[in-house]
Amino acid sequence: MADVELATAEWVDWFNNQRLHTAIGDIPPHEHETNHYAQLQPQPAAGVNA
Template identity: 85%
Template sequence: MRAVRYTSFAFTAHLLEAGIDASIGTVGDALDNALMESQLGLYKTELIKPRKPWHGLPDVELATAEWVDWFNNQRLHTAIGTIPPHEHETNYYARHQPQPAAGANA
C-alpha cells in the first residue's frame, strides 16, 4: 500500500500563481517534488555536510536559521540581476503596486 500524500490546496494555488507547474498527485513522475528536493540538496551540500559533526538539534536549528537568512537576504543570484532574492522581491512589489486613481484623495 502506498503512502497517502496530503497536499494543501492553498500551496498548490500559490505555486500556480507563481508560474510553477506543480506535479502534485502523480506518483513516480520525474518532476514530483523536484523543487523541494533541489532546495533540500542545496541545504545539505552548503550547510549540513560541511559543518558536521553536529552536537545537537539546537546547533542545527540555529545554523539553519542563519543559512535561511543568508540564502534570502545576502546571497547574490545572477539570474535576477546579481542581487539577493529578498531585494528582487521588494523591487518587484514596488513596481507592481496599484496606483491611486487620478484625482483620488490621499
C-alpha cells in the same frame, strides 16, 4: 538539536537576504522581491470610481 536549528536559520537568512543571484541581476532574492512589489500599482476595485 538547537545548534542545527540555529545553523539552518543562519543559512536561510544568507540564502534569502545576502547571496547574490546571477539570474536576477546579481542581487539578493529579498531585494528582488522588494523591487518587484514596489513596481506593482494597486488596481482599483471594479465599479469603484477613483
